[in-house]
Structures are given as C-alpha cells and as structure tokens.
Amino acid sequence: MQIVLVLLAIYETTTNALRIEQCGARELGMQNGDIFDAQITASSSFDKQSVGPQNARLHSELASGAWCPKPQINSKSYEFLQVTLNDTFLITAVETQGRYGNGTGREFVSHYMIDYLRTGSQWIRYKNRTGHVLMDGNFDTTTPVIRTLNPPIVASRIRIVPASKSTRTVCMRAEVHGCKHDGVIYYSTAPDGSRLDTLDFKDNLFEDSQMYTESGIKRGLGLLTDGFVAHTSPFEKNQVNDSWIGWNRDTTDGHINILFEFEDVHNFTDVVLATFGNRIDQIDVIFSQDGKTFPFFSQISSSERQSANNTSRRYDFRVPLHNRAGRKVRISIRFSSDWMFLTEVHFTSAANLTLTSEKMPTASSAATQQIAVICGIIFLILLICVLYCIRVCLKRIRKNKSVDSNVKKDLIITHMGNKPACHVFQSSSKLSNDHYEIANDIVYARSQKSTLLSVSSKSSSSCRQMPPTWNNFNFPPPPDSKEEHVYSQPVSPENSSNGSYRSIRKVPALKKYPTSALLIGKSIGEGKFTIIKECIIFGGLKCAHKSTKEKDCVHGTRAMSDETACLLKCGRHPRIAELYGVDESYNLLLEHVEYGCVRNFWLASSAPLDTEFLVRICKDVYIAMAYLESINVVHGHFTPNNILLDSNFHAKICSPRGPSHHAQLRYSAPESIVNNEFTHKSDAWAVAASVYEMAYQCRQRPYEEFTNELIVDNACALLDHQPNAIVPMMPTVFNYEILQLLTRCFRVNQMERPTFHTLLEPFQN
C-alpha cells in the first residue's frame, strides 16, 4: 500500500485506463438469456402470449417475433418496454430492432425515449449530450440499430418508450449494452458552477433527477462522472461539448464542496480530479460510512505541489485515499486562481477492483493488466531507489574521504528487515566534534567558559563511545504493531537518545536534593532509555523523577545532561515543565504535570475534542517554542509526547534537549533524519508534525502508512527534490492563515519555514 501510494503521484497517464470505454461494455443479456423473462416487463401488450415483453429479445424470433404495446402510439402515449437489471449498471448503448416475424411483420419503432431509475431515484428522462431526448430508432423490420448513449446512463432499470407524432402501431425487439457500475451514483456541488456574462460553466449535463440534498442542492450525475475527460481549454471557442464545470473565485469565495454518494461502502485507493490550470490550494477529502456522519479523523488533506503553475494545461490532481472506507465522500476544494475547472472526478477503490473479476469477465483482464502495470512500476521504482541509494552512498564516501581521512567512515549501510537500505549517518566522532560544539554554543551562549564541568564517575566508567546505529533512532513501530506500543507511551516520556557521548555537563547553580529528602513512588512513564517515577520532595512538592535505565546509561545520561542544560538555560516559563533540581545521582526532578502527555489524554477522550481545544493547545505550544527560539534553545526531538496537559488543560512542553544526535523519525524534518541537522527550523517541522497528529485527534500519525525505511527514503527524496516525495498534508481544521503557516513548516527548504514567532501570531487572535 505505501509503495503504491508513493507511486501514484508519478504515473499520470493511466488516468483514463479505468474510464468508461474500458468498462468492457457488453450485451447485458436480452439475446443470450442472462436477463430472464421475469426481468422484462411492459406497460401493456397487444397479446401477452404472442407479442408480450418476453418476446422482445434482439435477434430472436420468439412467438410472433417482438413486443407490441396494446394501443397504437401517438404523441401523447406512454407505453414502454422495461428491463429490470439485477444491479446498478452503466448503460452505454441501446440497440433496437423491428418485428420481422418470418416476413409477416411490418412494425418498428422509428423514435424512442429512455427513462431510467437507480437506487433512491425516481424515473429520470434521458437527455443526451446535445440535449436530445428523442433517440433515432429503426427504419425497417430487420436491421438492428445501436444508439450509443453519450453520456452513458447509470441505472438499475431502464424503459424504452416508443414515440411517434402520428398515430401508428409499433413493435420492438431490444438489447441493452453496458457493464457493472461501481462508482458514484449521485453527486452534488455546492455551489453550482458559475455563469458570468457569456461564460457559462454550469453543469449543463446534469440529469433531470428532481432530487435534492437536505440543503436543497441538486443530486444526480452530470459532467463530473460522464466519462468524458476534456482535453481542450474551457475557454476555447468551438467547445461543442459542455465539458467543464467552472467556479469563479469572486462568486464562490474560492471554496467549493462536492459530495459523492456510492451504493455500498468502498475502500478507496485514490481519487483523480481532472482539472485545468488551476491553482488548487487545498483539497480535503472526508468520508462517511453511515451516510450521515463524517468523522473528522477520516479526513485526508492534500495541497498542490509547486510545479503545477502552468495555467494553460489540463492535468490530473491525484489524492491517495489510503484505503479509507466510505459510502459518501465529501471533497472540499480551496483555490486562489480566478477560476477553478473540473471535467471529471474518478474514484478507484482497491477492494472491488479484484472482486469484480468474478462477476464480470471483461473487467478481469483490465484488472490483471492494472496489477501487472503496478507491479512493474513497483519493481522499477525499487530498482531506482536502490540505484539512487548506492549513488548517494558512493558520493558520500568520496566526499568524506576527501574531507578528512582520519574521521571514521561517514556512513552506515543497514539492512532493515529483508530490504536492503543504504543511508547516510554521520559517524560518532565526526558528530561529536562538529555538533557538540555547536550545541554548546547555543545552549551556553553566555556562560560558556565557566559552566562546563565534566563527568560523573558512574557514567564515565561504564559508558563508552559508540557509533550511532539504527538503535539511535527512536522508531515508533510500523503500523502493524502500533496497537501495542505507540499509544501506550509514557506520561513524560523520553524515548530517544543518541550515540556519541563525550562529557557530562553540570551547572553549579543546579539545585541538588539529598536522596533522603525524596520519596520515590511508582513508575508513571518509561522512555527508551529513561524511567519516570512519581516523587515527592520532602515537604510535599510533587514531582516527576527521571532516571536512566541501567543498561542504557550511555544514551540516558547524555539525554539527561542535555535536558538539564537546556532547562537551566530556559529558566522558569509557565509553558515549559520546570526543572526543580537533581538528586545525588543527577537524576532529574521535574515538574509533575497533572494529565501527562496530550496524546494519552486525547486517546482516552471518548468524544472528539473540538477545534477550540486544539487551537488552545497549539497556542500554548507555540508560546513555549517561540520562547525557546528567543533564547536560542533548540528543542531537538519534539513529538506529541513532549506536550503535557496541566490541571487547567493548558499545555506545557517538556524535555528540550538541544541539537543532539537522535531523531524521532516520524516527526523529524528531512534534514534531521538524513544529515543530523537540528535547528529551530527543524523544530518547526517537528512541532507541525505533532500538530498534524493532534489535528487528527491523535488517531493518525505523520506518515501513518509509511514504515521507518520508507520514511528515511522519503526524507532522502525530499532533500533531493524528487517530485514523488511526500510531506504531511495538514487537515483544514484551522483557519486559512494558520493553515498556510503550518503548511509552510513542511517545506524542504528550511528558510521557507516560518519562525515560531510568526507561527504564534495567528494563534494569539
């Protein structure tokens, strides 16, 4: 799934592969008997036995050779032959023939109309693309005439209604052509397309369904599902077909909603919007399984890549839908160009692509082909990935050698699971020389000389310098195993640490409590290298006691000393969990924050928490981060775990550690993952990724469907500006201004990300 997801952005040209022409239209069974007699009925028959509807099978000479209605037909009559299909079909053509009857027949239908019906609808009178209601029928008793329906009809019942201006006797045989329809059965657009002066971009093909949504919007099918993808500009003069719906920004406020309804619940793979030269700012897709509620956490958001700036081009906007299930799908589009055009919207649902093969032989070959194509592409991409990795690695090797031959090799080649993956990490020695000093600069900007002390005896004896490995990254487990691990994380967790360890730093001003003054209670949380316990400092001050796990003293001690340094630099701030001091073993005594980690709080809440709450949490977080930014402290490993909720339901952040050598992979900026760069700008990414998770009610993590390997690959691809690289898409819970800022946090170029100061501004209003 993940792999396909990455791919989808690449192969645009197969958009039409699933289009209506490919549905493999076939005769639905008037001739061959797939349609039973009971499914063929009529308004009346001249004689049930000899010319009843059961005789209306094309190319057959049954009884008297056709169906003939009882009365003669004139301009006022309504007689029909009705075919009741088992299911909803896409009917692409109707074929008719007169009555031959071994040479005795003289009757045929020269014109007819078509009425149809599908689940939930009334009878709808068919009108073709050029607005004709009257179809041309036969001109003799023998020749079958096939009328291609443009647009095709989505129906489960169809009536062929003979028509004649002058009174005449008619008889008819018929066949319907089509294929199983699995797609949209109704859609409604709010607002409707725009008409300005001579420019009419309304949905003029919309069927006359006489159906409306609760809010009075027409429901039915039209241009967006007619199977015709226009390739010419909407503004082209000789536009014979109504091919485009257009929305004008001034009349629509640049915001449109389209609701798509399906007959069953589908698992959607993706949706393709065939558009023309628009600047689409944001697309949100939200799903409803019961048809009534649209649970917020089902929402998928997507914004346009920067490349699509060509305003005179038709292109497909593809949104991967991550196999979300739904019976109704609402798509909200925000655009900032003058016009927004759509010619077609096409959904793909994976589950049913394979299922259809049982019922519909014609579709199976298409499905197989598709799978083959996808497999082929996957293989190709894997190959490219491997080649790319090898190239990068070689490049790094060369570069590294030329820079400093004394430094240990600058990369680690890793095997993850059974997939080889080659990634570049900086070696411990190089890192500790480069980054550690930078760390010191930032953390100890003012008191560099005096405050660095070295070494607690306990640590120095047992801790050796080790190169970083995959273990140095804190991997939230891949999606499969997440139930057990991810969401059961600790209250004030420290999940990460790092390899290279050089010295323990301690600031003299740090308050030190004798162990005898502490009452240490039960464990309230556990990180990868640390344990947090309840603690009461003698005299009644409740706190959180954080110590390293025995076997992880290297990482834990480094992490804790970094944290100590950062917190000392921070001083007291209402939105940052306070450091009270340390005990004799330099374990940390931290502020005890009432409700612990915001994620646990969110997950424990049975009802979705409202946007107001989210905004408030974000505001608190950005206040804290703007403060850190102002005093030059890099947090370094921000995740939702670092957001704690106090008794007033305000947030405090915890555990700033500075630019250290470890990563919370899923939340880290690409430069942090690949190059170990940790700055305020990489913090901006990490905080935005955490906001993303909260905006999804903590039920969808960033890159939810990506394995760790894919996240690293994706980070490489992002830094390499590859078009298939993916960034998290912020859902539209926030207002436009905030959304724009948060979206900018996921820019690859750090300089384009906003500062925390800028980010905080809109939250303060």
Ligand SMILES: *[C@@H]1O[C@H](CO)[C@@H](O)[C@H](O)[C@H]1NC(C)=O
């Ligand atoms: C329609 O349904 C009947 C039973 O309800 C079944 O026997 C028949 O094969 C179905 N016809 C088609 C075309 O699927």
Ligand SMILES: *[C@@H]1O[C@H](CO)[C@@H](O)[C@H](O)[C@H]1NC(C)=O
């Ligand atoms: C036409 O001929 C066939 C075979 O001879 C016969 O079964 C059928 O009843 C005839 N139909 C009519 C309308 O006479």
Ligand SMILES: *[C@@H]1O[C@H](CO)[C@@H](O)[C@H](O)[C@H]1NC(C)=O
């Ligand atoms: C609509 O139907 C009329 C009458 O059958 C036909 O002449 C015309 O070509 C049809 N238009 C399209 C687009 O199929």
Ligand SMILES: *[C@@H]1O[C@H](CO)[C@@H](O)[C@H](O)[C@H]1NC(C)=O
């Ligand atoms: C109009 O529609 C028909 C049938 O779909 C197509 O063959 C034709 O090329 C279209 N014309 C234009 C100008 O798009």
Ligand SMILES: *[C@@H]1O[C@H](CO)[C@@H](O)[C@H](O)[C@H]1NC(C)=O
């Ligand atoms: C959708 O997918 C889920 C798991 O991927 C599966 O359990 C469910 O049955 C699927 N539903 C449909 C309607 O295909």
Ligand SMILES: *[C@@H]1O[C@H](CO)[C@@H](O)[C@H](O)[C@H]1NC(C)=O
């Ligand atoms: C897109 O085009 C507009 C106007 O032609 C230009 O101002 C803008 O910078 C372009 N954006 C990109 C990303 O190329």
Ligand SMILES: *[C@@H]1O[C@H](CO)[C@@H](O)[C@H](O)[C@H]1NC(C)=O
């Ligand atoms: C925009 O797209 C059209 C059609 O694909 C192409 O002919 C034109 O060269 C493109 N313009 C730019 C600036 O890319």
Ligand SMILES: CC(=O)N[C@H]1CO[C@H](CO)[C@@H](O)[C@@H]1O
């Ligand atoms: C046409 C088809 O196979 N539709 C199926 C889509 O998936 C749902 C759930 O698996 C089935 O109930 C439909 O029959």
